[in-house]
Amino acid sequence: MQILWMASQVRVFSVWAPNARRVSVVGQFNYWDGRRHPMRLRKESGIWELFIPGAHNGQLYKYEMIDANGNLRLKSDPYAFEAQMRPETASLICGLPEKVVQTEERKKANQFDAPISIYEVHLGSWRRHTDNNFWLSYRELADQLVPYAKWMGFTHLETTAH
Incomplete structure (x- = not known):
């Protein structure tokens, strides 16, 4: 205890x-x-x-x-x-994110046979604020990049350093 x-x-x-x-x-x-x-x-x-x-x-x-x-x-x-x-x-220092519980449908999906499409992106140059040309924060990037990648049909994101 x-x-x-x-x-x-x-x-x-x-x-x-x-x-x-x-x-x-x-x-x-x-x-x-x-x-x-x-x-x-x-x-x-x-x-x-x-x-x-x-x-x-x-x-x-x-x-x-x-x-x-x-x-x-x-x-x-x-x-x-x-x-x-x-x-x-x-x-x-931060707490670990909550563990996501998978649905039964997700558990049954065969992740090894499913097709993938990877979007390679440099986070610092992908998109900036239109009003001041500053970089987006990581939270802003997540809010915009993930829906964009899904809309474009990508299944995975790969971030690059340069």
Whole structure:
């Protein structure tokens, strides 16, 4: 019972950095001090991990790493569910999305035989605001891009970096 209670109060951080000498989690919960939350390396996998009690949704964080050459680097979480808007680069602690329950019809669908059509898109240049030419936020992109891709008959989206 206590473990379940603690699990709801604890955030789990993990990052793959097999060549790092040290990795810490820094953020608003520890005043961005890399000495406060050093991570433990699982040598067999190259994954660094740490449980941090008291870190909560809405707080910013990054990984502080000392690389193989001894250089100190601050890195955002490549698998974060939320992040600051550019030009800022910190990741944001957030709750995991609700698990979607599949309908019986969806469970019966044969996903391996169904045809697919992939729309490859660069999110930064797909569409901008017409009034000020600013980039759309990710939420605005989702609200516009997903219906557009469905309307065009695409079944999948692939985002590109460049």
